[in-house]
Amino acid sequence: MAIAIEEVFPNSHHRLCLWHIMKKLPVKLGGHAQYKMIKKQLKTIVYNSLTVDECDENWLKMIEEFKLENNDWLKSLYEERNRWVPVYVKDHFWAGMSTTQRSESMNAFFDDYVHSKTSLKQFVEQYDSALKKNIENEKKLDFVSFNSIMPVILGHSIERQFQNAYTNNIFKLFQDEIRGLMFCDVSLLREEGITLIFEVVENMLGNNGHPRREVSFRVHYTELDCQLKCVYRLFEFRGILYRHVIKVLMRMKVIEIPMRYIMDRWRKNIKRGYQSISNIYDDYGCDGKRLRYNTLTPLMQEVQQLGVENDGICSVLVKIMKDTKEKLIIAMDNGQSMVEQLEEASTSGAKVIHSPLKFVNQEPSKPSSTVSVLSSLMLFLEYRFVMYASL
Known part of the structure; x- marks a missing residue:
């Protein structure tokens, strides 16, 4: 693997x-x-x-x-x-999932779809069915988030900011951090240039029934652009501001935090690209236009996510897309021969990636390497799940 x-x-x-x-x-x-x-x-x-x-x-x-x-x-x-x-x-974003939680969530994700004797071919098919069901459930939860408001605990402006932005489930997690503020005390340690270094002491619950213990955390705060850095790195790991940072923000009387601390994936008003992907095994009855739409949508969403990283990438991407659009318009006006020329130019020198179905359906007399099968399967799963996993 x-x-x-x-x-x-x-x-x-x-x-x-x-x-x-x-x-x-x-x-x-x-x-x-x-x-x-x-x-x-x-x-x-x-x-x-x-x-x-x-x-x-x-x-x-x-x-x-x-x-x-x-x-x-x-x-x-x-x-x-x-x-x-x-x-x-913790330096990398894992949506707050530890390995045990990840295992449990994947088991729940595949409940009623796969079992220990599921073949590779069946897994590919059932994976798509499980994904479709998960998307349907998410749409229902999004509807609830849009049409109901979770009550606030403190009523602080920061809490209300997250109340308006987050889905209900994520806002519940954020409110756990709000409740944890009662166990935290903050004090200013020193100044280093324009950066203030705070010590946040939390009375933490011990593991396995052990008594509470006091643990000290350092939070670096730069007022100029509201830059925050905590040794615990929970925001980097979970994507949700942790109680130590919230304590410092309240100490500094911050009433609104920059949007960079509200991840798009947690927002209730975000258009989730993967939700527009239809089940590939239901597409055989659709017309050709719908099939082509389903093919292009995940790719366009992924390109869009890359383009918003910074101004330079965005500018280059806009130029490429405008140029591609003009060429496609010319191709459509000039008939099939021009389309064939574009196709030949776009595929020349490209690396060929086989469908995983080629490997799972092939005859036993034509074995493939384990790595090839896994690589192809992962490419398939990436196509079906890329926006869900990386938005």
């Missing part, structure tokens, strides 16, 4: 499953005389480390204390720590 992911999704971040790793502790370390102490320390390092340096330092101390230098399993985990330890993956 790692090879296929790197080939098909070169710009993605591939994580290992934290839940499966921690599940192996009894098997890999259960025979050690101090297993319970090792397990306790390892869980503390994995779940409670706030910085990379803190994680590395405590890991090496644990290895030395329990003389685990020759444990190949722990050694391999440490080498791959940037793919599974939470403090290492």
